[in-house]
Amino acid sequence: MSARDTMIPLLSTPWVDASGKTLPVRALPGLRPALLKTLRSIYPASINPSTEALLATCRGLADTELGLIDFTGLCFPEEPCSVFKPCLTLAIDDAGRRWIAELGNEDLPGSVWCVFPDPQVAVHVSEGLCTFVATLRDLALRGQTLAWLRDLSANAHSVWAHRRALALRPYRAHHLDDAIRDWLASLPSNAYVYDLRASSTVRGWPYGVAGPSARLYRCGRLPVFAVAGSPTAGWRAGQPETTSPVHPFATMSLQLELPRVVTVDAVDFKPRNPSRRRSTGESPGRFRDRSHLGPACTVELLCA
Numbered sequence: 141m142s143a144r145d146t147m148i149p150l151l152s153t154p155w156v157d158a159s160g161k162t163l164p165v166r167a168l169p170g171l172r173p174a175l176l177k178t179l180r181s182i183y184p185a186s187i188n189p190s191t192e193a194l195l196a197t198c199r200g201l202a203d204t205e206l207g208l209i210d211f212t213g214l215c216f217p218e219e220p221c222s223v224f225k226p227c228l229t230l231a232i233d234d235a236g237r238r239w240i241a242e243l244g245n246e247d248l249p250g251s252v253w254c255v256f257p258d259p260q261v262a263v264h265v266s267e268g269l270c271t272f273v274a275t276l277r278d279l280a281l282r283g284q285t286l287a288w289l290r291d292l293s294a295n296a297h298s299v300w301a302h303r304r305a306l307a308l309r310p311y312r313a314h315h316l317d318d319a320i321r322d323w324l325a326s327l328p329s330n331a332y333v334y335d336l337r338a339s340s341t342v343r344g345w346p347y348g349v350a351g352p353s354a355r356l357y358r359c360g361r362l363p364v365f366a367v368a369g370s371p372t373a374g375w376r377a378g379q380p381e382t383t384s385p386v387h388p389f390a391t392m393s394l395q396l397e398l399p400r401v402v403t404v405d406a407v408d409f410k411p412r413n414p415s416r417r418r419s420t421g422e423s424p425g426r427f428r429d430r431s432h433l434g435p436a437c438t439v440e441l442l443c444a
Contacts, residue, residue, distance in 0.1 A: 147248065147270040150277055151198045157281045164203040165280065170196040171212070179212060183243065186226060190247035204276060205285040206231045206239060211249075211269070221255065221262070221347060223358035223365060230272075241269050244361055251363070254292055259300035260348020263292055264336060264363065299344040307332035307349075310366075323359040328368040336363040 155163040171179070176195060180187045187195075194211065201209040210216060213228035219240045226243040233239070236257040241249035249269040255262045266272040279285040299306065310324040310331055324333065334345035343363065347356060350369035357366040 147194065147273060148197060150270075150273050151201070155277055155280055157283065163280055165277075166202050167198045168200045168202055169198070171199050179214075183213070183226065186243035186249075188247065191249070194248060201273070201276075204231075205280065205289075206233045206276070209239075209273075209276075219255065221356065223347075223356050224253065224255075224262075230269075239265070241272070242361070254296075255347075256293075256296045259296055259346065261296040261299045261344050261346050263296050263299070264343035265292070295342045295344055299342060300346050303332075303346040303349050306334060306346075308335065309333070320359055320362075320364060323364070327357060327366050328355070331357065331366040331368040333364070333366045336365070 151167040155165045157163060173196075176187075176192055179195065180192070198211070200211045200215075208215065209231045211228070211230070213230075216229040216232050216238075219225065219227050219229050219238060224240055224242060227240045228243065228249055229238060229240050230252070231239040238255040238257075240253050240255060242251045242253075244250050246268060251267055252265045252269065252272040253262050254265050266275060276285070279288050310327045310329070310333060320335070327333070332349060336343040336345060345365045345367075347365070347367060348354065350367045353369040355368045357368070358364065
């Protein structure tokens with residue numbers, strides 16, 4: 141069964157919780173052929189037959205606990221972090237978190253990330269759009285979405301608090317495979333590497349660790365990232381290996397040769413930090429120019 145065949149029932153069936161209450165989440169109608177043609181011109185390598193068939197059936201979800209979820213990538217500003225491109229911005233919630241799905245060779249958009257503005261951490265959420273929607277549906281039906289979001293926030297804060305313990309220096313990662321070794325050799329000597337290939341409870345990397353001067357790197361489309369640049373004020377000073385309480389499984393993970401897993405108690409979100417985009421070294425993301433789409437197409441995209 142294809143990813144699209146798995147996903148269509150998630151979108152076409154009403155979301156009804158255990159008490160029999162129908163949730164307000166609703167699937168948005170698919171796109172007209174003219175607009176699908178326009179999307180193909182914008183994402184020529186990514187709008188494959190499976191994605192096109194999905195968009196012809198459903199263009200997104202409305203009234204989720206993340207707000208509007210858009211499968212077209214045109215309803216929100218582009219993700220400014222270059223290492224994730226090409227990708228779709230699926231949603232930007234009230235806390236300023238940006239939910240993105242990477243585009244590649246998969247039938248449907250691939251890995252989904254939650255990019256936090258503060259702390260400046262990107263957390264891996266799921267391996268694909270289908271899994272992401274299935275997770276949202278399951279959480280909503282069980283009434284656990286808010287708890288899940290708090291856990292994501294705790295993970296992001298934990299990654300940021302342990303950003304030194306989780307980092308590798310290129311010259312200390314000589315034991316990694318050949319493809320990664322070649323990439324490591326191309327990095328600046330002051331780079332900090334975050335290898336998220338192994339499955340773990342927390343898969344996140346602190347893209348803002350080097351401040352506004354940061355240069356971001358990625359090894360192809362692998363979840364292996366690096367950050368180089370002048371550290372933010374006080375980043376080195378007074379930073380022990382770990383800076384906040386961790387659960388036992390995290391303590392054991394930090395003792396491994398390549399520590400990856402940390403967690404802390406849930407904390408509240410902070411308002412969106414304008415420096416989020418400055419840290420990437422790129423100009424702030426702007427809404428795509430949709431003038432060529434015409435008024436009718438723009439309304440079709442933006443009106444739920």
